[in-house]
Amino acid sequence: MAENLIEMMQSSLGSxxxxxxxxxxxxxxxxxxxxxxxxxxxxxxxxxxxxxxxSGLSQLFSTITGPQTDSGLLNSLASSFGGGExxxxxxxxxxxxxxxLFGDRVGALAGAVGSASGMKISSANTLLGLVAPALFAFLxxxxxxxxxxAQGLASVLYxxxxxxxxxxxxxITNALGYASPAAFLSxxxxxxxxxxxxxxxxxxxxxxxxxxxxxxxxxxxxxxASDTLDRAAVPVGRRAWxxxxxVAAALLGIWALQSxxxxxxxxxxxxxxxxxxxxxxxxxxxxxxxxxxxxxFLDSLTAFLASSDTSAGKSFTFDELQFETGSATLTKASxxxxxxxxxVLKAYGNVAVNVAGYSDNTGDPAxxxxxxxxxxxxxxxxxxxxxxxxSRITDEGFGPExxxxxNDTEEGRAKNRRVELVVMKR
Numbered sequence: 001m002a003e004n005l006i007e008m009m010q011s012s013l014g015s016x017x018x019x020x021x022x023x024x025x026x027x028x029x030x031x032x033x034x035x036x037x038x039x040x041x042x043x044x045x046x047x048x049x050x051x052x053x054x055s056g057l058s059q060l061f062s063t064i065t066g067p068q069t070d071s072g073l074l075n076s077l078a079s080s081f082g083g084g085e086x087x088x089x090x091x092x093x094x095x096x097x098x099x100x101l102f103g104d105r106v107g108a109l110a111g112a113v114g115s116a117s118g119m120k121i122s123s124a125n126t127l128l129g130l131v132a133p134a135l136f137a138f139l140x141x142x143x144x145x146x147x148x149x150a151q152g153l154a155s156v157l158y159x160x161x162x163x164x165x166x167x168x169x170x171x172i173t174n175a176l177g178y179a180s181p182a183a184f185l186s187x188x189x190x191x192x193x194x195x196x197x198x199x200x201x202x203x204x205x206x207x208x209x210x211x212x213x214x215x216x217x218x219x220x221x222x223x224x225a226s227d228t229l230d231r232a233a234v235p236v237g238r239r240a241w242x243x244x245x246x247v248a249a250a251l252l253g254i255w256a257l258q259s260x261x262x263x264x265x266x267x268x269x270x271x272x273x274x275x276x277x278x279x280x281x282x283x284x285x286x287x288x289x290x291x292x293x294x295x296x297f298l299d300s301l302t303a304f305l306a307s308s309d310t311s312a313g314k315s316f317t318f319d320e321l322q323f324e325t326g327s328a329t330l331t332k333a334s335x336x337x338x339x340x341x342x343x344v345l346k347a348y349g350n351v352a353v354n355v356a357g358y359s360d361n362t363g364d365p366a367x368x369x370x371x372x373x374x375x376x377x378x379x380x381x382x383x384x385x386x387x388x389x390x391s392r393i394t395d396e397g398f399g400p401e402x403x404x405x406x407n408d409t410e411e412g413r414a415k416n417r418r419v420e421l422v423v424m425k426r
Contacts, residue, residue: 004163005142005156009040012074012138013131017081021130024083025123035117035124039131041167042109045176045184046101047139048157048164052188061150063100064139068093071141073134081130094129097136108175116169161185177289179343182336186291187281284347290340293319298340301421305348314423315356321379321419328374330382338379341421342386352425354394355379360413361400373397379419394424 013036022032050056063069073080073090080086098106110125119127143153168181178184279291282302292298297319304314320337323330330338345351357372357379376395384390405412 003156003159005160006040006044006163006167008142009044009135009138010036013040013134014077017077020078021081021127024081024087025119025126027119027123031117031119032127035113035119035127036131038113038116038169038172039124039128040135041164041169042113042172043101043128043132043135044157044160044164045168045172045188046098048160048188049176049184050101051154051157057150057154059100061143061153063097064136064153065143069133069136069140071137071144073137074141077134087130090133091126091129094132097132098128101132102176105175105177109172112169112171112175115171158189161189174288177287179288179290180336180339182339183290183343186279186336187289189279284343286347288343288347290343292340296320297421298337298344301341301423302344304423305344305351305426310426312424312426315420316423318379318419318421323375323378326371328371328378330378334382338382339386342383342388345383345388345392350426351423352392352394354396354422354424355383356395356420356422357397358402358416358418358420359399360416361403361407362413365400369397369399369401371397372399375419 018033018036019029021036022029025032027035047060050060080090098109102109106128107121107125110128111121113119113128114121114124117124139153142148142156146152146156148156165181165185168184170180173179173181173184176184178187280294280299281289282292282299283289284302285306290298290302292302297316301316304316318337321330321334323334345353355376357374357376359368359372361368373396376397380390380393380395383393400407400416403412403416404418405415407413407416
């Protein structure tokens with residue numbers, strides 16, 4: 001399990017800091033503590049976003065490791081955040097860091113942190129300006145201690161996706177221009193994984209070189225030992241003991257090498273899996289961004305809605321919906337595509353759709369039709385719960401009717417078990 005930078009960062013700030021900062025801001029300690037709980041994941045999101053490009057990663061690494069970032073700040077937070085000239089200097093640095101991470105969205109981000117915690121926007125803006133330099137100080141110390149370069153930083157940030165998924169507030173990602181935390185993470189992960197892959201690739205190459213060197217050394221040792229035994233008049237019993245010890249030592253060496261290489265190889269595999277999934281960002285008419293799989297359901301749908309084609313009845317097949325076996329219950333894995341679809345429907349407010357469920361021909365046709373109708377209704381309800389008016393969505397189930405592939409093969413039956421979105425009105 002990857003280290004949780006959010007918890008580590010918050011721990012480095014200390015449990016007493018919210019009380020000190022609250023007095024400086026004129027806010028309650030409870031509100032300040034809540035705001036800091038929102039600010040740290042928000043700032044980490046900014047770090048991930050900037051690191052998703054090679055130029056952004058290089059700039060971020062230089063800022064973190066440069067002389068302008070003082071890791072010693074972590075040792076004097078209480079005295080530095082209480083007001084005075086030192087606090088003013090930190091706020092000036094924080095303002096620069098925030099602009100570098102978020103550009104003209106700093107104000108929106110402060111508003112989101114304030115909304116999530118009940119803090120005044122002006123106080124939230126000041127809080128972000130205080131916390132940002134402290135987190136950069138933490139990262140400088142972390143990178144120095146761990147001896148990580150820029151790509152190492154990218155790898156660490158890439159591994160924070162699951163931790164951040166549960167800590168980001170919708171208001172934060174909306175301020176950053178994304179429909180949801182899932183949309184934000186999908187968007188930045190594709191670029192960030194590419195930076196992390198560079199590190200994984202280099203480390204894997206190094207491991208391979210070490211492994212090759214170990215193999216060559218082992219072969220040489222084996223040849224030398226064999227030659228020595230052949231020349232020497234060593235009794236058979238002692239030869240057996242010698243070979244047993246040599247084999248044991250070799251096995252121990254292999255185990256040690258594998259225990260070192262396995263995490264590296266796993267990291268490379270994990271990163272490669274992320275890279276293999278082609279993801280791109282789509283700008284919706286209302287300014288919201290969503291991440292879509294190239295050539296997939298949402299990519300095709302958004303391209304159609306953005307085109308001049310006004311025809312009705314165009315159908316698109318969901319490609320990331322999953323239901324519990326034999327039921328109409330959606331799995332958690334389906335939430336991201338539904339959230340993105342809701343963002344699309346909000347951006348195209350005049351569009352009306354029909355959700356159509358289908359099945360293969362296995363089992364009772366009536367039961368299949370009923371299940372397909374229930375699944376379509378579930379998808380509609382999910383979209384309604386995400387803010388889409390029910391009047392814009394109809395649903396129906398067709399069961400095994402209208403197959404798009406042969407039911408004679410498992411592959412064909414899998415294609416026939418589908419849910420489609422039909423654009424009824426533009």
